Amino acid sequence: MKKKKRNWKTVEWKTAYCGTGQKCWCRTIIADTGKVVVDSGCLSRGLAQLMVKEHNMLLKLNKN
Numbered sequence: 001m002k003k004k005k006r007n008w009k010t011v012e013w014k015t016a017y018c019g020t021g022q023k024c025w026c027r028t029i030i031a032d033t034g035k036v037v038v039d040s041g042c043l044s045r046g047l048a049q050l051m052v053k054e055h056n057m058l059l060k061l062n063k064n
Contacts, residue, residue, distance in 0.1 A: 006032075006033050007033075008031035008033050008035040008037060010059070011031050011032040011033055011059075012031075012032050012055075012056045012059060013029050013030065013031050013032070013037060013051075013052045013055050013056060014029070014030055014032070014052060015027040015028065015029055015030075015045070015048045015049055015052050016028045016029075016030050018040030018041065019040060020040075024040075025044055025045060026040050026041050026042065026043060026044060026045065026048075027040075027043060027044070027045045027048035027049070028040045028048070029043070029048055029051060029052060038051075
């Protein structure tokens with residue numbers, strides 16, 4: 001049986017600090033594969049957290 005390829009779209013995401021650190025307004029989004037989905041300076045902390053939450057929730061719903 002073929003192994004399903006792990007793609008940045010099909011794995012969970014998480015937020016991480018940018019190079020500036022915790023006090024910075026922005027966040028990066030990183031897939032569990034290690035690929036940077038959204039780089040620093042593009043999204044605010046709140047929006048990044050919302051996107052990660054929604055993406056991970058959709059993954060869980062599609063597995064069921």
